[in-house]
Amino acid sequence: MRRAAVLGSGSWGTAFAKALADAGTPEVTIWARRPEVAAAMRERRVNPDYLPTMWLPDAVTATGDAAEAIDGADLVVLAVPSQTLRDNLAGWAGLIDPDATLASLMKGIELGTLKRMSEVVVEVAGVEPERVAVVTGPNLAPEIAAEQVAGTVVACRDIRRAELVQRAISTRYLRPYTNDDVVGCELGGAVKNVIALAYGMAVALGFGDNTRATLITRGLAETARLGAALGANPMTFAGLAGLGDLVATCSSPLSRNRTFGEQLGRGETLEQAQAATRQTAEGVKSCLSIRDLARSVGVEMPITEQVELVCHENLDPLKALAALMARETKPERPGVPSTGQ
């Protein structure tokens, strides 16, 4: 890649820009919604709001003008909150080079349309699905920013484009793998946020490692069931985009979703938890769209259903856990995704 635009200056967009530059992309321009954040990045060489301790490489600059960022970019990276993608991209679509690769970093499902982020990109930008890559995996931005070693996945229907993006972010601290299962990789990233909310609630309520392991394992089971119903390869969920990201997000106090779940578990209301959270905990909105998506294909997602009730119907998290334990008993059947287990 010669020139990359990173649209969104949150923690992941900023850390991803560093990875692109460290991997050898000569020009990386971050677009920030607030011009003062762009100015701070240009002048002070840090993103003061999101990653104040990470120095931006020389190849990275920032602007508040999306057209300036996108101009001439052969890689356009989308890193805004999922529910804002449609409106933002509508303003950017006409600026994107006809052969540019679009890479989505977002982990959510759109409310209302129930579309994955790459589907929104295809629809709004009017591009072929082969031009859209998804980058997802166990990638807590502060750890990548600190050059802590991690794997990630670049999923794309066109394996040549997946390899282009793979090369563009391959550094001594980030090891990308390609995958052609876009559906599975995206669902892994979106659903793990919801399971991490449940995990955070369990942590705050004082539950131990048995509870936590059960939530991770059954959370992965319902993710794989949804994936199988939507045409994903069930084995994707055993990889970095599935189990890897789920474990990282649930285990890490750096996770916004797990932290938000802990706040709910301590008895805070949705509004109180939102007021204390400056960054996006995608699972709070995506629990609604993922629940609806599962229902639309007749898949049971009991943890997701309970998380939605806690977040949006004020259900006591302890009652949500009790409801999960009171479900009808059944065989486990690991590795055999079906709709209703």
Ligand SMILES: NC(=O)c1ccc[n+]([C@@H]2O[C@H](COP(=O)([O-])OP(=O)(O)OC[C@H]3O[C@@H](n4cnc5c(N)ncnc54)[C@H](O)[C@@H]3O)[C@@H](O)[C@H]2O)c1
């Ligand atoms: N932070 C991470 O560790 C991480 C890692 C992997 C994936 N992701 C995913 O990447 C996406 C972006 O997350 P993030 O952590 O970089 O930042 P974020 O979600 O907290 O916010 C992204 C940026 O978008 C801006 N923003 C907020 N509302 C906006 C709007 N209406 N229009 C345009 N911009 C707006 C914010 O100011 C911020 O600069 C999310 O989908 C997230 O799940 C995050």
Ligand SMILES: O=P(O)(O)OC[C@H](O)CO
């Ligand atoms: O901070 P979270 O909960 O949005 O998680 C960040 C990343 O998705 C982890 O891979």
